[in-house]
Amino acid sequence: MRTFNKAALVASAAMLCAFSFTSAVSAQDTHRPECFSAAPDNAKVIKYEKREGPYKVAFVNGFAGNDWRVTAIQGAKAWAAREENKAKLAEFTVVSVGNDSAAQIAAIDNFIAAGYDAITFIAVNPTAFSSVIKRAEQAGTVLVPFDNVLDTDAIVQVNENQFELGAMKAEAVVREIEKAKGKVEGSVLEVSGLPGNATDRDNHLGMRSVLDKHSGLKVVQVVGNWDAGTVQKVTADAIATNGNFDGVMVQEGTIGALNAMKNAGHPVVPIGGDAGNGARKLIAEGKYPGLTAAQAPVMSAVALEAAVSLLEGNALPQKVFLPIPNKDNAELKEGTDYFPNLPDTFYTTTGYPNCFPVFTPEELLGQTPDNT
Known part of the structure; x- marks a missing residue:
């Protein structure tokens, strides 16, 4: 006391x-x-x-x-x-x-x-x-x-705006499904984050605000805990249970979903994901349509x-x-939006230039994540 x-x-x-x-x-x-x-x-x-x-x-x-x-x-x-x-x-x-x-x-x-x-x-x-x-x-x-x-x-x-962040990813996936099929129908996978957090809640509500407008969509939701390993496992399980999806949205840990899809021989479909370096590299290499948007x-x-x-x-x-850093997947550029020579774990959105000069990769990678 x-x-x-x-x-x-x-x-x-x-x-x-x-x-x-x-x-x-x-x-x-x-x-x-x-x-x-x-x-x-x-x-x-x-x-x-x-x-x-x-x-x-x-x-x-x-x-x-x-x-x-x-x-x-x-x-x-x-x-x-x-x-x-x-x-x-x-x-x-x-x-x-x-x-x-x-x-x-x-x-x-x-x-x-x-x-x-x-x-x-x-x-x-x-x-x-x-x-x-x-x-x-x-x-x-x-x-x-x-x-x-x-x-x-x-x-x-x-x-x-966490609601907007979720909605942006869903809108990109819906837009690309309509472009490919001429209408919005099929099944989509939503990989949510760590339960109990406001960010997870608001991202989910933002995604559903878009998806729920389309009666032709079936949404399968799994919990990824914002962890790439967990995301890979739950995505693999979802594909094994439900078959292929027409679109995938991931709050965080998109590289895990992409690896699961690759291992399952899943076709290229629209992805709404995060801006991790590994995710953007795989998206660019595989030419996945959609959007990467970041909670930097x-x-x-x-x-x-x-x-x-x-x-x-x-x-x-x-x-x-703060503004939401985002990029259409078709516009991702090597050396600007993703970096082949940097670890997959590197996060590509390194600052908010309206606040102060963005960090260089060297500035960030020169710091440890340990308690100090």
Whole structure:
């Protein structure tokens, strides 16, 4: 149990009063709107009292079992290693805690107790963090979740439009099916992500918002956990059970689905997938129609940029939506959109140029995914 003396309670109240909310957002209201653009349904601006740096900042990751999360950690470390950011950081720490929301909350609480100024994190669960948000407010710690965000409007959150991301992939697959058949019919495979996460939920709803409009489509859904090995297994099982599909959509781990299809002698069909290097190489080689669209893992760096901006006293939209990097599969170019000389695990969308210069492959691959 934590106790607070009178002075601490007064300080906490002052920190709570440091929030500034407005009911509408315009370019004049917020810091660097070219980077931190407000989501269409954003209704608040959040601002804290400016504090002097350098700052103690942590990134508390949850699940760490796929290439996306590895790149997210590498991207956070690469951001912290850049000279212009290094000067603002007294300490920078990264930890991964697994899929247990209690473990993640405990890690965040530890950093709050240690006096960290800001904490970014990928939430294990979208609904379990209301108490830790209050504790962070009392302590004056800025929280910025990203990717898997929270069902709250109390703090700044950084994401892409997950519903739109899912819908984009489904629209591309439906469009290519219609182009090939003259109508939208047949069976499609949906490979979803890690259950219980807001990103998985919203991607799924986005896909279904498109697919459910077409009564001639049969949708088979399997759970891939955003892990290429799992995706390969569940795709192979789905093909063995249902036969060939007319289209395939994968939230993350597309290379696994492509390998399963190749091993099964599955024909080339439209693919709506992610932007992993291995996936894009196979798509380009096999001439799979469709779209690769990315939840770019270096969003981790944008969340850190947002956290520091808030500590510096800048106002940001409560709900930040970043642009979705995407490319038509027919337009993928070697050396630009995929890299034969880099590992399949490399993620090809390496930054958001409206926020800061994109990372080079060398910057990202020079960082480890280990706890620090």
